[in-house]
Amino acid sequence: MHRLRRSLNCALAFALCAATSLTFAAPNGSLDGKVFVADAGPKGKPANEKGDVITFADGQFHSKICDQWGYGRGAVTATQQGDAIAFEAETHSAKDGRLVWRGVVRGPVIEGGFVHYRKPSTLRPNPEPQEHWFKGAAKP
Numbered sequence: 001m002h003r004l005r006r007s008l009n010c011a012l013a014f015a016l017c018a019a020t021s022l023t024f025a026a027p028n029g030s031l032d033g034k035v036f037v038a039d040a041g042p043k044g045k046p047a048n049e050k051g052d053v054i055t056f057a058d059g060q061f062h063s064k065i066c067d068q069w070g071y072g073r074g075a076v077t078a079t080q081q082g083d084a085i086a087f088e089a090e091t092h093s094a095k096d097g098r099l100v101w102r103g104v105v106r107g108p109v110i111e112g113g114f115v116h117y118r119k120p121s122t123l124r125p126n127p128e129p130q131e132h133w134f135k136g137a138a139k140p
Contacts (some may be wrong), residue, residue, distance in 0.1 A: 087103055
């Protein structure tokens with residue numbers, strides 16, 4: 001009887017923890033339908049990419065300006081943090097590598113950064129990751 005009670009208590013505690021953590025996590029679709037226009041640049045430098053269109057749709061993140069390098073959409077995870085939604089996404093390009101995005105949407109403003117993990121090549125067998133920033137506003 002004691003083991004059964006202990007097992008039930010453990011199961012109940014686990015269920016409560018899981019339910020509590022779900023309360024704080026926004027579903028992937030929480031940003032769905034949002035579109036932003038943003039500028040981006042290498043960390044510590046001015047923007048070298050202007051007017052990128054960043055969209056969230058069907059649980060996916062997409063950066064329009066990255067299409068030219070073969071990047072597509074990537075699954076996005078979002079977490080409600082007070083009045084903001086923090087998000088993470090990863091996009092891939094067969095010819096260029098991958099981008100790991102992290103940002104925050106607060107009202108009509110989006111900002112954050114991404115790390116570009118370039119695909120190795122003969123000339124660059126171990127390319128260094130490149131950090132970038134981005135910032136923009138909801139598309140009117």
